Amino acid sequence: MARLILSGNLQQLAGGDSEVEIDAQNVKQLLRALSERYPALAPHLEQDSFAIAIDGEIFQDVWFAPIGPDSEVHLIPAIRGG
Amino acid sequence: MAKHHVTTTVNGDSVEFLCTTEQTLLDVLRDELFLTGSKEGCSSGDCGACSVMLDGRLVCSCLVLGVEAEGCEVETIEGMAHGEHLHPLQRVFIEEAALQCGICTPGILVAAKALLEKQPDPSETEVRFWLAGNLCRCTGYDKIVRAVLDAAAQMRAGAASSASGKSSIGNKPATARA
């Protein structure tokens, strides 16, 4: 199962959980599972664009980026730049 | 209100145009003569993007009225090259990457040419203070100053090596150097 590491705001909205095991093979599945498990997170996951770091590589707006069984996953706010 | 009829010389060509009292020379060059190489960055004479030569003097064309061009000689960026021969400044600017977005480039080239005509061997400080009226936000000025100094050196060498003093000073730019 992939490990999702939460910190800061997101950790607070997840009731303080900093590490969550989630059964998901891609980003879309992960977000869905996360919203179901932590309803307080759901509006943030929709409203803010998130980038996902999978084992350190950052994917922005990529629903089907593959998540491996031992992957470490982080949600980070999308960066737009200037 | 009736417009003014103005007769002037632009880049060596005799030109006539109509303009209102309040139209600046910059407005006229761009909107009446479609010489859009001179740019409007501020309309208050602070950025230099509109720099042109008026009777041999470097001016901000946004601070000159269109009617003031009557009987004058105006030189803009469009007159800097001779046919397909770029002025050494133009060529060196490309070679030395002295531009990024290019909006300030026409004004800077006109100003730099005016400097080198007055002072063919300027110091770095002289170049910097001469160009202090031309804002650039992209380059940090470094490559611009180097290009002006290098072009000046090339022009001095060209003038020195030519018997008549009128050397062919433009080359087709190299577009590929692998």
Place this chain on the structure above:
Amino acid sequence: MNDMTNPDVLARHLKIVGTRPSRPDGVDKVTGRAQFGADMYLPNMLTGRVLRSPHAHARIKSIDVSKAQALKGVKAVITSADFDDLPSEFIPAGEMMVNFRDMTRNVMAREKALYEGHAVAAVAAVSEAVAAQALGLIEVDYEVLPHVMDVDEAMQPDAPLLHDDMFTIGVEPTPAKASNIAKRVEFGFGDLEAGFAKADVVIEREFTTKPVHQGYIEPHACVANVSEDGQAELWCTTQGQFIVRAFCARLLGMEVSQLRVKASEIGGGFGGKTVVYLEPLALALSRKACHPVKMVMSRTEVLQASGPTSGSSMWVKIGATKDGRITAGDALLKYQAGAFQGSPVQPGAMCAFACYEMEHVRIVGFDVVVNRPKVAAYRAPGGPIAAFAVESVVDEIALRIGMDPVEFRLKNAAKEGTRAPYGPKFGPIGLVETLQAAKAHDHYKIPLKPNQGRGVASGFWFNIGGETCASMHVGEDGSVDLVVGTPDIGGSRASLSMMAAEELGIALEHVHPSVGDTSALGFNFLTGGSRVTFSSGMAVVEAARDVIAQLRERAAKIWEVPVEEVEWLDGRANFIGAGEPKSLTLVELAKSAGKTGGPIIGNAAINATGAGPSLATHLVDVEVDPETGKVTILRYTAIQDAGKAIHPAYVEGQMQGGAVQGIGWALNEEYIYDKHGHLENAGFLDYRVPVCSDVPMIDTVIVEVPNPNHPYGVRGVGETPIVPPMAAIANAVSHATGVRFTDLPMSPPRVLDAIDTEQAA
């Protein structure tokens, strides 16, 4: 799908990538031929002008446009009534999450004017003079309200309220009372208390910075042309023609493919041209008038009404052991967003400690609205502001424990595997290499004289990838058209065609790049986030490999051999199977393309991932005049990791340009408002950006720690250069004067005041 990874790029023998050829758009730019936003003229064109609020905060009770409409020569007048009111929700547009309720109100005020300069109406007329006259005939009934300009004041419970439906997001429970605080964000991990307990030295400081404008020399400009059946064309200066299309289509109720947007050459953007201001207005006017409408902002309008970056109020606390290890870091960042939410406090918070290995770290950020123009992105948005604070405290700690500031940073530097404060671990990054280069640089050894000081600072920016398309067409004579979708701000057509030529193995002069309009390619995210050389580069490489695959197929068909026995090398297809060697050049294959299967076109449509951060270290020496407070930059060295510099001159250019913008931010630039919220310095005379005589040569050192996720190892470089300068200069000025500077800009009156106060004490 091509494998885009290339960890060995530095070992490859490259013929074109890494050299310094002339850029393809160079001649047009040095002759004045290049067409920027205001250089477009269409037959039958009208001039559009905007009526702007003279008040910083006012309710709009009514607008009467009848006299303006009746004026001879006026063809259309618009107000907010001409735009649909869009609901307050974040929806995807142009691949971003956008609150269109805010956007529609920013381009044209509805209930309230929220800053001086806020657009309240617009006209299109046969001339500039008639348009100006028409503006004077529009009657607006304002109820002036109290305004607030400062971020700390705006956070007070009794501050004038900009939006009565703003309830702070990110606090639990959601507040019952509306405020000017749009959002609270938090990042970090570990146990701060434990971390600070381990420290021998703890320093905490408060900082303020002022809003600064991106300062592009070219004002916003566009020409809109809507025909009677609703088909629309828009020419505009922009960093993203697809973003403009997405926003305008939504604001005007069009479908995206109904609107074709062409990006002109762009006279600077730096993030400030990733939004729309005039474009929806010009389209609405054109639609109403059935004429093309041209709109150009004056410099005054640019400063009054287009978005600068945030001003801030910050607090940073860092603890370290006496042998130089950071044990904990804590930061509070309050950024002002202007009149609508959306300051870059989030990326600022993420970047703040990103240069360091942190075990215990917390960054809290607040996004706060004030009666100023809505903030827009500015080169590494949010990053330089936070770095100013953190890098200043790092400097003080190093000084306190008696350690060299470069050594201190080396001791704590983030590396591959370091956990970023925002969560994930870094891949390979080059901070250590830049610090080592700083230590070894001659600049660092030059002795200093009285009133002189040296400052060091490091900086980080993420860099992004994103949706990108490219198309490569092989002409019948073997010359190549390369169409990309990202506007060229600083020379990207050069680096992209260089990568294309390198892949194909042909001379650069046969590759002709252009930036396509929105009908030419699939969606492209904007030019920004330091993404073009990386993402468009990746797309170009993929398109080139697509072309090569087809060329090999054609050769295989011609020779009647399996395609596996055809290799592509140096611009030729070579038969490498058993039998007599055969070869066909790109030119030969192109000539026969029609007969061997049709035109040869390579396409790429990707979401580029794997962008790598770029890190930098800057060194600066200053001299402070104790009589006037003037700070002179004596020497400046910018050292940055580019991954792989495709065209080194343009990488150097980014480093130099960002450094000088940082110099302006540090020493002079700020908005000066009077007590009525009116901008007093809305021009380049008094909004003082660096001029040529203000700065010395900016020396650059490019280090290369390749990004393994890009075929040429590219990292974006454009934004990182603006992250270190303010802190580096503040550190230098602090060392020169013995006074710690925590407020920007360090303009002469402020420096003099600080020196005098210190001497009096």
